[in-house]
Amino acid sequence: MQPTDIHNPNYFHKVVDCQWACPAHTPVPEYIRLIAQERYTEAYMINWESNVFPGILGRTCDRPCEPACRRVRTEEKPVAICRLKRVAADHKGDIAPYLPKVPKKKNGKRIALLGAGPASLAVARDLLPLGYTIDMFDRDPGGGGMMRSQIPAFRLPKDVLEEEVDLIVNMGVNTHYNYEISSMKEMLDRGYDAYFVGTGAPRGRDLDLPGRVEVSKHISIGIDWLSSVAFGHTTSISGKVIVMGGGNTAMDCCRTSNRLGAESVTVVVRSGFDVMKASDWEKEDAMAEGIPILNNRPPKEFVHENGRLKGVVFGRVKPEEVDGRLKYLPTGEPDVFIEADHILMAIGQENHCPWIERDLGIEFDKWDCPIIDEDSLQSTHEKVFFGGDSAFGPENIIWASAHAHKAAISIHLFCQGKDPKQDRPPEGVNLISQKMGLHEWSYDAEHDPSQRHIVPHADLKRSLDNIKVEVELGFDEDLGFKEAQRCLNCDVQTVFTEKLCIECDACVDICPLDCITFTPNAPENDLRKVLTAPAENSEQDLYVSDILPTNRVMVKDEDLCLHCGLCAERCPTNAWDMQKSIIHIPQLSSYAE
Amino acid sequence: MTFVPKPSARHPLLKTNEIGLTRRDYEAIVSTLCAGCGHDSVSAAVIQACHELSIPPHQFAKVSGIGCSSKTPSYFLGNAHGFNSVHGRMPSIATGAYIANKDLKYIGISGDGDSASIGLGQFAHIIRRRVNMCYIVDNNGTYGLTKGQFSATNDRGSTSKRGVPNLYAPIDLVSLAIQLGASFVARSFSGDKQQLIPLIKAAVLHKGFAFIDVISPCVMFNNHDGSTKSYTHVRNHTEPVVDANLIMPRDEITVEYEEGTTTSVPMHDGSKLQLRKLSDSYEPNNRVSALTYVQKAQEEGEIVTGLLFLEEDAVDCHDILGTLDTPFNELDEENLCPGTERLEQINDSLR
Numbered sequence: 001m002q003p004t005d006i007h008n009p010n011y012f013h014k015v016v017d018c019q020w021a022c023p024a025h026t027p028v029p030e031y032i033r034l035i036a037q038e039r040y041t042e043a044y045m046i047n048w049e050s051n052v053f054p055g056i057l058g059r060t061c062d063r064p065c066e067p068a069c070r071r072v073r074t075e076e077k078p079v080a081i082c083r084l085k086r087v088a089a090d091h092k093g094d095i096a097p098y099l100p101k102v103p104k105k106k107n108g109k110r111i112a113l114l115g116a117g118p119a120s121l122a123v124a125r126d127l128l129p130l131g132y133t134i135d136m137f138d139r140d141p142g143g144g145g146m147m148r149s150q151i152p153a154f155r156l157p158k159d160v161l162e163e164e165v166d167l168i169v170n171m172g173v174n175t176h177y178n179y180e181i182s183s184m185k186e187m188l189d190r191g192y193d194a195y196f197v198g199t200g201a202p203r204g205r206d207l208d209l210p211g212r213v214e215v216s217k218h219i220s221i222g223i224d225w226l227s228s229v230a231f232g233h234t235t236s237i238s239g240k241v242i243v244m245g246g247g248n249t250a251m252d253c254c255r256t257s258n259r260l261g262a263e264s265v266t267v268v269v270r271s272g273f274d275v276m277k278a279s280d281w282e283k284e285d286a287m288a289e290g291i292p293i294l295n296n297r298p299p300k301e302f303v304h305e306n307g308r309l310k311g312v313v314f315g316r317v318k319p320e321e322v323d324g325r326l327k328y329l330p331t332g333e334p335d336v337f338i339e340a341d342h343i344l345m346a347i348g349q350e351n352h353c354p355w356i357e358r359d360l361g362i363e364f365d366k367w368d369c370p371i372i373d374e375d376s377l378q379s380t381h382e383k384v385f386f387g388g389d390s391a392f393g394p395e396n397i398i399w400a401s402a403h404a405h406k407a408a409i410s411i412h413l414f415c416q417g418k419d420p421k422q423d424r425p426p427e428g429v430n431l432i433s434q435k436m437g438l439h440e441w442s443y444d445a446e447h448d449p450s451q452r453h454i455v456p457h458a459d460l461k462r463s464l465d466n467i468k469v470e471v472e473l474g475f476d477e478d479l480g481f482k483e484a485q486r487c488l489n490c491d492v493q494t495v496f497t498e499k500l501c502i503e504c505d506a507c508v509d510i511c512p513l514d515c516i517t518f519t520p521n522a523p524e525n526d527l528r529k530v531l532t533a534p535a536e537n538s539e540q541d542l543y544v545s546d547i548l549p550t551n552r553v554m555v556k557d558e559d560l561c562l563h564c565g566l567c568a569e570r571c572p573t574n575a576w577d578m579q580k581s582i583i584h585i586p587q588l589s590s591y592a593e
Numbered sequence: 594m595t596f597v598p599k600p601s602a603r604h605p606l607l608k609t610n611e612i613g614l615t616r617r618d619y620e621a622i623v624s625t626l627c628a629g630c631g632h633d634s635v636s637a638a639v640i641q642a643c644h645e646l647s648i649p650p651h652q653f654a655k656v657s658g659i660g661c662s663s664k665t666p667s668y669f670l671g672n673a674h675g676f677n678s679v680h681g682r683m684p685s686i687a688t689g690a691y692i693a694n695k696d697l698k699y700i701g702i703s704g705d706g707d708s709a710s711i712g713l714g715q716f717a718h719i720i721r722r723r724v725n726m727c728y729i730v731d732n733n734g735t736y737g738l739t740k741g742q743f744s745a746t747n748d749r750g751s752t753s754k755r756g757v758p759n760l761y762a763p764i765d766l767v768s769l770a771i772q773l774g775a776s777f778v779a780r781s782f783s784g785d786k787q788q789l790i791p792l793i794k795a796a797v798l799h800k801g802f803a804f805i806d807v808i809s810p811c812v813m814f815n816n817h818d819g820s821t822k823s824y825t826h827v828r829n830h831t832e833p834v835v836d837a838n839l840i841m842p843r844d845e846i847t848v849e850y851e852e853g854t855t856t857s858v859p860m861h862d863g864s865k866l867q868l869r870k871l872s873d874s875y876e877p878n879n880r881v882s883a884l885t886y887v888q889k890a891q892e893e894g895e896i897v898t899g900l901l902f903l904e905e906d907a908v909d910c911h912d913i914l915g916t917l918d919t920p921f922n923e924l925d926e927e928n929l930c931p932g933t934e935r936l937e938q939i940n941d942s943l944r
Contacts, residue, residue, distance in 0.1 A: 073605075074602050075602060222816055439597075445597055446598070447600035448604065449600065449601055502629065502816070503628040503784060504630075504631065504634065504812065505634045505783075505784060505786065506633055506634070508637075509637035510601055510623070510633075512603065513603065513604050514604045514607070549825070550828060560605075562600055566595065566597060566599065570594045570629070571628055571629065572627065572630075572812040
């Protein structure tokens, strides 16, 4: 293998599994260390810079970071990263001194943000400090988009939502709420310098089955129903409720029904339990509230009598792998009938933009999705940029933040007459030694073997009685500290310097996870087999040194490294050093300084 | 000195041996020796060897004297028996322990000061008595604990860290051991575990006195350019003559060697010790020629390594004394002590 280029920003970035997995590349270990030091405000600001909505995401994020957490591989359960983010948000102090300054004098460029959801808000936050004039349009009476209309208050209290939305709006966004955007042409005619489309995926999918038309008044589209609950138009639901669908919207629908007076609630899912789109913890929370989830039951027919819904007939299938693909085959058992008075349909959403005229130069593909450059998020119309769910379909809020940072850079480059694709700033990496003394490191190197701590919940009866009672109580400072100590500090990297190494084997002997080997060089696949412990996880890189005096190379399997620093502790010549990698993900804020 | 304890987390694919233990089960506390000390590599080799032998840790007894090397039994086989004796007196303790309980596997760890200076007399006599044990000397040619004076194994002309040459000729423990009748004599290097681990395994299984001289650099006081026991010097002046490989009954033989170069020696537990000659003129079964070869090489400044001498079917001190098969510590008082009447008879027979 070639020696590893550790100055390639991606190399050590990949080692920080959580940060690499986070669409917004939030420097997770850095803020977790700050939480352990009770520096909540700074921890919050690190989050705010990367993902814009730490308090909201600390409750609602889909947590792509957690399955990626190295602790899943070394022990079992990941660090509760998402809930630690909430700890920072819950315990932070005054953040005002840390916020970017918005210049009084505008730079003369006007940007229109269509939709007031997370993507648009994040674009506004990035652009405002550079003097842009921001006009934001939305059909709802307030900002926040789906965070306001679709996430129930028992998961995301209104004050948490409004604090983070208002923070951005109050930076100087000109809001145009209750504004139904009906024509892109009309928008383009207004002559803005650039447009950002962040209108989300607002159309819930429907199911055309026998009886659908006859019982239409007993069927609601999940996201529309949740939105009507959020805005107070719907305050109750009666009788037996069936929620169809297996995603997080389905979980929100069933738990909301449970709180609004439904006699019984049943979730029926076409697919198997394990492949449901809903996050595991959402499923667990629904089941903890006594809601049954029935799997492998595709709906066949809505049964009605005299215009009244009686129930739904479901088939029975079982998942089977056919030619490497999962297929659902009928089991041959008789169909099941489930009684229902109301049905909530939560089977998916579409980023449908009927209000964009198709002759404006904004092209759409065969699935009716806009054609967008993945790096710049620019559409085929040079002034129009997309982000959030409206760009590539329904995703989590964290993706909206990630898109927004990219789009903001693109819009800025475009407004400066530069190329949004070619002129993008590069990523970078800084490595800083953490050695403080002979056996002292600036981070808590000692490995904490404790298990993941469980977030306390509100009393079940109390939370079922009131839809505004938040179910999860969050970690207090003490539990937050304990959970923070589980973080392995994967951003404190093991950096190897060939010319200092005397090949004494001290690092090989001490490494608790057998990550280090000195061996003759070979192609990667061969090397993976001859290491001290087999390196079977090919998604994780091998760190390979240059040739050493004994004609061998040092090979370190990054997969299971605990970043405990023992290799550096036991190294007599400092050939190993623990260095913090700071990954520079370009953001517009760096232009403002 | 490391203050961070070694995390208990272990690699999920760590191999278990025949009795279901991983290598980590043969470890002990983290070493307090200087970072990079060769002795730590020897400890790691002992851990690996004992794990591969599938002998439970509590069936070992670790014995040592005084010195950096003699501290190391604290850092391996945490669940074994152990005795850290007076300086240079480990052989007496080992002899006593072995007489009392011959069922344990004995691993003695000593240093060049402990065995070649203060304990040279004891070293000579434990070999002569043929105590069944694996006796390892972590040989760094220097007194590390007292900040780097030349030890008795330091080569003439080799310099101290400050550049002063050593005026005296060294004691070569390998030559002594061959000459005094050890039935298994080897030399290795702490930086070459591939060679060292099979040697330790074979030495533990060997019935009789097995001696391994391990050159183990002192990174603090004897790892400089003028030293003949530095990592660099040893790597550049090593001549392996006989490669030893222990083949356990369950092991697959994966490497086929050219005919005539290897011999296979059966061990007591059913495993086989495969010897492969790397030098045509070397005779590992001939005490005189092995001694000559080792000493000639030493004169030329070369370090001969590998399994240097092996006496097959050796006897140990219990054979010589004709003791019972049952270890003494398992005998009750009646059998252990013949009684006044029997003592009188013996005394009478001598009058």
